[in-house]
Amino acid sequence: MNSYLQSIIDRDPAARSKLSVILTYPGVxxxxxxxxxxxxxxxxxxxxxxxxxxxxxxxxxxxxxxAAKIGKNLFxxxxxxxxxxxxxxxxxxxxxxxxxxxxGISPSINSNEQRHVKRHPTLKDNVxxxxxxxxLGPIEVGKNAKIGSNAVVTKDVPENAVMIGIPARNVGTxxxxxxxxxxxxxxxxxx
Numbered sequence: 001m002n003s004y005l006q007s008i009i010d011r012d013p014a015a016r017s018k019l020s021v022i023l024t025y026p027g028v029x030x031x032x033x034x035x036x037x038x039x040x041x042x043x044x045x046x047x048x049x050x051x052x053x054x055x056x057x058x059x060x061x062x063x064x065x066x067a068a069k070i071g072k073n074l075f076x077x078x079x080x081x082x083x084x085x086x087x088x089x090x091x092x093x094x095x096x097x098x099x100x101x102x103x104g105i106s107p108s109i110n111s112n113e114q115r116h117v118k119r120h121p122t123l124k125d126n127v128x129x130x131x132x133x134x135x136l137g138p139i140e141v142g143k144n145a146k147i148g149s150n151a152v153v154t155k156d157v158p159e160n161a162v163m164i165g166i167p168a169r170n171v172g173t174x175x176x177x178x179x180x181x182x183x184x185x186x187x188x189x190x191x
Contacts, residue, residue: 027076
C-alpha cells in the first residue's frame with residue numbers, strides 16, 4: 001500500500017500527502033473496491049462482484065469491471081467517467097485520466113459470439129491514457145506509450161509511441177517516463 005501511494009505522489013504534483021491521497025482521490029477508492037470485487041469474481045460470485053463494482057461506480061464515478069486484470073500502481077487521476085471493460089488487461093504503473101474508456105468496439109452486435117473472448121484492450125507497463133481518450137477493441141498498447149487526450153485508438157500501438165487524433169495516429173516516440181496528459185515535446189512539434 002505504501003509503494004502504491006508513493007507512486008501516485010510521484011506522478012501527481014497536486015498530491016500533498018499519503019493521507020490526502022487515501023481520503024480524497026476517487027481512483028484510490030475505486031481500486032480498493034475493485035480488488036474486493038475481483039476477489040468475488042475470481043471466486044465465481046459474479047453477482048456480488050458486480051454489485052460491489054456498481055457501488056464503486058456510484059461512489060467514485062469510475063467503472064471497473066470486476067474481471068478486468070490490473071497490475072500494480074494503476075493511477076486513475078480525477079477519475080470521473082473512466083470505464084475499464086471486462087477483458088481489459090492493464091500492466092504496471094499505468095496512468096489513466098478522467099473520461100477515458102478501455103472498451104469494446106461493437107458490444108450490441110452478436111453479443112453471444114463475444115462472450116468469453118478478448119474484446120477490450122491490453123495496456124502494457126507505464127502507459128499514459130489522456131483525458132477523454134477512447135482505447136477500443138482487443139488491441140495492445142505497447143510499453144511507455146502515450147495516448148493523447150480525446151484520441152480514439154482502434155489499432156495496436158507500438159512501444160514508446162505518442163498517439164493523437166481521431167482516428168489516433170502515431171506522431172513520434174518518447175523515452176520519457178511520464179508527461180501529464182500524454183503531451184510531449186515531440187507531439188507538440190508534429191502538429
